[in-house]
Amino acid sequence: xxxxxxxxxxxxxxxxxxxxxxxxxxxxxxxxxxxxxxxxxxxxxxxxxxxxxxxxxxxxxxxxxxxxxxxxxxxxxxxxxxxxxxxxxxxxxxxxxxxxxxxxxxxxxxxxxxxxxxxxxxxxxxxxxxxxxxxxxxxxxxxxxxxxxxxxxxxxxxxxxxxxxxxxxxxxxxxxxxxxxxxxxxxxxxxxxxxxxxxxxxxxxxxxxxxxxxxxxxxxxxxxxxxxxxxxxxxxxxxxxxxxxxxxxxxxxxxxxxxxxxxxxxxxxxxxxxxxxxxxxxxxxxxxxxxxxxxxxxxxxxxxxxxxxxx
Amino acid sequence: xxxxxxxxxxxxxxxxxxxxxxxxxxxxxxxxxxxxxxxxxxxxxxxxxxxxxxxxxxxxxxxxxxxxxxxxxxxxxxxxxxxxxxxxxxxxxxxxxxxxxxxxxxxxxxxxxxxxxxxxxxxxxxxxxxxxxxxxxxxxxxxxxxxxxxxxxxxxxxxxxxxxxxxxxxxxxxxxxxxxxxxxxxxxxxxxxxxxxxxxxxxxxxxxxxxxxxxxxxxxxxxxxxxxxxxxxxxxxxxxxxxxxxxxxxxxxxxxxxxxxxxxxxxxxxxxxxxxxxxxxxxxxxxxxxxxxxxxxxxxxxxxxxxxxxxxxxxxxxxxxxxxxx
Numbered sequence: 001x002x003x004x005x006x007x008x009x010x011x012x013x014x015x016x017x018x019x020x021x022x023x024x025x026x027x028x029x030x031x032x033x034x035x036x037x038x039x040x041x042x043x044x045x046x047x048x049x050x051x052x053x054x055x056x057x058x059x060x061x062x063x064x065x066x067x068x069x070x071x072x073x074x075x076x077x078x079x080x081x082x083x084x085x086x087x088x089x090x091x092x093x094x095x096x097x098x099x100x101x102x103x104x105x106x107x108x109x110x111x112x113x114x115x116x117x118x119x120x121x122x123x124x125x126x127x128x129x130x131x132x133x134x135x136x137x138x139x140x141x142x143x144x145x146x147x148x149x150x151x152x153x154x155x156x157x158x159x160x161x162x163x164x165x166x167x168x169x170x171x172x173x174x175x176x177x178x179x180x181x182x183x184x185x186x187x188x189x190x191x192x193x194x195x196x197x198x199x200x201x202x203x204x205x206x207x208x209x210x211x212x213x214x215x216x217x218x219x220x221x222x223x224x225x226x227x228x229x230x231x232x233x234x235x236x237x238x239x240x241x242x243x244x245x246x247x248x249x250x251x252x253x254x255x256x257x258x259x260x261x262x263x264x265x266x267x268x269x270x271x272x273x274x275x276x277x278x279x280x281x282x283x284x285x286x287x288x289x290x291x292x293x294x295x296x297x298x299x300x301x302x303x304x305x306x307x308x309x310x311x
Numbered sequence: 312x313x314x315x316x317x318x319x320x321x322x323x324x325x326x327x328x329x330x331x332x333x334x335x336x337x338x339x340x341x342x343x344x345x346x347x348x349x350x351x352x353x354x355x356x357x358x359x360x361x362x363x364x365x366x367x368x369x370x371x372x373x374x375x376x377x378x379x380x381x382x383x384x385x386x387x388x389x390x391x392x393x394x395x396x397x398x399x400x401x402x403x404x405x406x407x408x409x410x411x412x413x414x415x416x417x418x419x420x421x422x423x424x425x426x427x428x429x430x431x432x433x434x435x436x437x438x439x440x441x442x443x444x445x446x447x448x449x450x451x452x453x454x455x456x457x458x459x460x461x462x463x464x465x466x467x468x469x470x471x472x473x474x475x476x477x478x479x480x481x482x483x484x485x486x487x488x489x490x491x492x493x494x495x496x497x498x499x500x501x502x503x504x505x506x507x508x509x510x511x512x513x514x515x516x517x518x519x520x521x522x523x524x525x526x527x528x529x530x531x532x533x534x535x536x537x538x539x540x541x542x543x544x545x546x547x548x549x550x551x552x553x554x555x556x557x558x559x560x561x562x563x564x565x566x567x568x569x570x571x572x573x574x575x576x577x578x579x580x581x582x583x584x585x586x587x588x589x590x591x592x593x594x595x596x597x598x599x600x601x602x603x604x605x606x607x608x609x610x611x612x613x614x615x616x617x618x619x620x621x622x623x624x625x626x627x628x629x630x631x632x633x634x635x636x637x
Contacts, residue, residue: 259314260517261543277483296480302469303477306313306515307543310325311553 004064006031008038008047021061026051027070027110029061067110074109078102081126083136179205260307263300266293274300313515317465322400324512333403335361341406345588358586363579364407366571371412372398372507373570379420382439386429392470394423395506401461403512409588410454417447418454426466450593471502471511474520482524485542488533497527501565508564514557521554522561 004021005012011031013019020032028048030038038044039055046053061069082102089095108118126133183201187194269275274296281292313319324330338361346354359367375398379391397419402412417440424431433452437444459466475498482491501523505511510519521539528535544551589595 256312257314259515261545261547272484274480274484277480299473299477299480301477302313303474303481303517303520304543306319306517307521307554308547308550309314309319309323309515309518310557311550 006034008034022058023061023066023069024053024057024059025070025073026053027066027073029066030058071106071110075106078105078109078122081122081129081133083133083140084129085136088132088136258301258305259309260304263297263304266297269293269296269300313469313517316467316469318396318467318469319515321463321465322396322512323515327509327513330403330509330512334364337402337404337406338364341408341588345408345586357582359406359408359579359582363582364402366575367407367579367583368398368402368412369507370571370576371407371416374413375416375420376503376506378416378439382420384431386424387427389470389472390420390423390427390429392472392506392511393427393468394419396468396470396511397423397458397462399509399512401458405461408583408586410457410591411583411587414450414454414593415458418451418458421451422455422458422466426468446593469516471505471516471520471523474517475502475523477517478520478524481542482535482538486535486538488528488535494524494527494531494533497530498523501526504565504568505561507568508561510561510564514561518554518557519561522558525558526562526565 003012003014004019006019006021006029008030011019011033021029022032022035023029024046026046026049028046030047035055035058038047039053039058042056043052043054045051059069063069079102082098082105084098086092086095089098105118105122108114179201183197186197186201190197264272264274270293275292278292278296278299281290338359342354342358346358349357372395375394376391379386379394398412398416401410401415401419421433421436424436433448437447437451440447479491479494482488502519505519505523514522525535525539539554540548540551544554589597590601592598
């Protein structure tokens, strides 16, 4: 990647790590210190294309290519006037033509093609469509207003819910106190066994608690904007494809063809004393899973297999 | 598992005639290819006959054994066995006139070291070779892939060494023989000799091992016949004759083993120098040109394969392996 450099003072990012390149509507870059120097008075002309510029329009360059910055500027400006919506057109074709026209204008301005005519066109458009432009501008304002209103309503609802919760809690507290008092009254006035009364009261309290539990907490299922959450997000994903599972694997011991006399199995080798004739395993080998019977069986296997070869 | 191995399927033959036929075929193929414009009489004088090839290869099998025995660090025996297998298998389908046995020999041992997990670097390996080591390294590394290809990548070899251990354990457990360990010298000597025969291309490793054990026992005036008939073939008496025949054949092969006369081998080597395929002779101009061409083609892809041209200096003498002087 080539080094970013200020075209005027030739300072590079390497020489001045805090170098900040700025860009204005013409799309030519300047470093911060050059901007400070040249635009002391607040306005001046671009050192490259002599276009008159205002200092306040300088921005930090976000993209490597200053042309992109320039295009963003131009697009912002054009879209301020060309603010028609799809609803403003009778057919889709017309709307598409309109969008293409915008692109044409932006491209022309970016690349300095036919500037005079293009600017004239914009002026003409502004004149012709003043009303529509104004209307759309206010419409955008109205939309914003609506959004705010919605937020307000949401806030109110929240407040209401909070108060409700508080009330329920208080109610519960009162209920408990009342129950306790009733119990004490009963104990004082009744002639029955005290423990019986206590247990009866406990039972009742249990019952009411269970009832409270069974009332399902109403969950909120949508955002204030009316978008449902929960299920809505789930629908965004494809369901995990279900794997077709075959029958379970059934292990069958492999049938080995030895082409020789039968080979003693591992327990046989240990039982008949074959292992005595080979070196025992060391503790370290044992820890690694090696048993001398393995080596013994392998030697025997290799000795006996293939003995029938040729017949 | 020998019974289900590639060794049994592709590299164990049912009789000696099959092996003979293969050797005859590769000899004829080479002569057809390189002597198309000669009449039968000059062909006979110019090229090696199948018998001469046999003698030459036998001589080199002796070299192979000596080379392995003198190898430093000392190598486990299974490497020698595997190397012998590779050497024999290679020359079933290739003529020694096409690829010089001294080059294939070293390559076989090198590959065998790798397959049997005996870790020696190529530098350490060529340290065991007399003569120009750089050139030897070059030859071994460039032949290694060829060898594997000719072996059809069947690299696992079942050797008779572990079966021998198995038999000794079995004898100690099931026989009342006194001190079976004293059979070992006889067994080792016998097995070494079987590798100089074609036994390993004809019989299963356990049969060779049993033949070795029986041979060593008879040398020690012990009789293991009852062990074979009662313990081993107790449940399959009908299979016994085949085994007895196999053991007899193996022992005969070892008994009639003879060493090729030195003067004949020398004459054959001289003949070989003329009729060998110059394209595979690292000392020839053709070979060097071929390598250079290959290098140029490879250059774009691979710049560091420098060893191909490491030793193409014409002043180097041909005594690469220098084994015959031992």
